[in-house]
Amino acid sequence: MYRLSVFLCFFFASLVIALFTLIVSDDTFTPGSDNAAILVQDLTSLRAWVVVIGLVVFSWNAATKKPNALLVTVLTALAWVMFLEDYMVLDSVLFIANHPLAQAVIITRPVFLVALTYVAFKQWEVDLS
């Protein structure tokens, strides 16, 4: 279950990185609402960097057998904060819903949040063992 959850987190992170790479490289992407036109540029690139840095540090710690629990806890808190910001305020403007990759990110996001939360709890046991 732990390994599956970690796999789901990596899968989601890959989707996010791929989506934002496409957004940055392709000018034809248009935001879904007026607010998005301004906000999308401010938050997406920063969030993509959070995902990249989190992924790299987690992988490095796992490879060097260093404790990862605190890192995953911080990333989980950030993931929930970003989700709440999107869901309650930004109305999902950060995603371009028409693109299949964006749809995939939106659909897998709740699964990712549950998986990441599970990993955050489980990682404290994994670090101790």
Add this chain to the structure above:
Amino acid sequence: MSEHKLHDELRPSDEEINALLAEPYTFSFQSIRASLNKRSKLFKYTWITLMAITALYLMGWFTGLIKPFMAAGASGLEADYQLHQIRFLLAFIMLAVGAVALNYDYYMRETLIASAWVQFYFLVTGIARYARTVPDDSYQLLAAYAGNLVFILFLLLILIVEEHKLQQRP
């Protein structure tokens, strides 16, 4: 004789019996105070300052004093206003979680570290957003906004360092 002595040694003391019979450790300001008293003065006063800032923020918010200094005041966007509201709500939740962790003296350092990183995220994204929306001649507003967030982050860092010192103590 030796069995009787062993029995006496195994018998719990009056203090231990009283502790077992006492009411379970519930959430109360008494236990937060007890937890604060265990920590350094710096930790205690930093925590109180954080609480005071929260109270001042609420006073400023409801009287409308801080509205001109918000990102929404510069951009005029409803989304910025809502983002500010949700971020305060999240900060308030972090404070509540911190109070619970302090009350039970449970994973306090980890809770503070997670809160500090969320605050750092608010700081970076908030400044980036403000810098784009604020008029060119209003950089003192941006400095005041950044100063507030940096000050709260600084308080959190003090709490983390003090908690770390407490845990390192033998």
